[in-house]
Amino acid sequence: MKEIILSTATGVAVGLIFAILKLPVPAPQTMPGVMGIVGIFIGYMLAIRFGWGS
Numbered sequence: 001m002k003e004i005i006l007s008t009a010t011g012v013a014v015g016l017i018f019a020i021l022k023l024p025v026p027a028p029q030t031m032p033g034v035m036g037i038v039g040i041f042i043g044y045m046l047a048i049r050f051g052w053g054s
Helices: 002-020 033-048
Strands: none
Touching: none
C-alpha cells in the first residue's frame, strides 16, 4: 500500500511541475490511452501468473 501512495504522490507532484512549467503531460490524454497502459500491465501480470514470462 505504501508503494501505491508514494507513486500516486510522485505522479501528482510531476503533474504539478509539468503544469507550472507549461509542458505537455507525458501521459495519455484520453481514456483509451490510459486503458491501453492498464491492458499492458494486466497482460504482463497474466503472463507471470501462468509462467509464460520471467
